[in-house]
């Protein structure tokens with residue numbers, strides 16, 4: 001099928017299927033128009049796809065080969081340079097087109113700035129939003145733009161979506177107060193463990209949109225990201241949480257955002273690629 005706003009780019013290497021028949025439909029969003037510190041998220045989708053070349057499609061500890069799963073890659077969304085709202089509109093329309101053709105598909109967004117998650121959430125209308133992130137992203141506005149990457153969780157909460165956040169170690173007093181006033185639950189990276197995750201996520205209504213801002217991970221795993229912060233989560237801790245989530249909750253959509261860098265083989269993209277494979281493996285082994 002044809003999409004209004006996507007174009008072909010480097011795609012995943014293993015046998016792909018058509019979006020109409022796929023369980024997972026991958027789309028890149030090469031947008032970094034509001035990045036405040038370290039640029040390069042526009043290269044994230046390509047870097048992640050390239051990093052998958054380094055990985056076996058056979059998931060050793062699951063005993064399944066994700067290359068045998070029905071996966072589509074529809075290329076990247078054509079961004080509107082410098083405009084996170086208009087670009088997120090294109091993300092929303094792309095996912096709406098996909099869901100009309102294939103209501104069972106799980107859209108998988110590769111980014112690109114976290115601002116673009118809003119478009120996916122608007123399209124999929126999940127009841128809950130579970131996010132791994134270093135940052136609360138609850139600002140009402142940042143640098144005079146309410147669709148800045150630092151505002152994405154605020155915009156999503158305003159849609160009435162329940163939120164739970166993990167790996168947090170950065171936010172303002174105002175953001176903490178907004179979270180308190182609006183019942184937004186979050187766990188500091190220092191306090192994170194599996195039980196804390198399950199406690200918060202278990203009561204959340206379905207379906208759940210799962211977002212991973214790559215900066216949730218500890219710095220050595222993800223040196224190239226827009227706003228890096230020391231003191232993050234360990235890789236297997238996040239995988240274990242995702243395994244629980246896909247076993248126990250219906251997943252509306254998934255994304256891996258804020259992967260940046262300029263060089264192929266960047267550790268950040270390698271972390272993201274491995275995470276992508278584990279997500280598809282964790283969902284795929286159940287079905």
Ligand SMILES: [Mn+2]
Nearest residue numbers: 134135213215
């Ligand atoms: Mn972040």
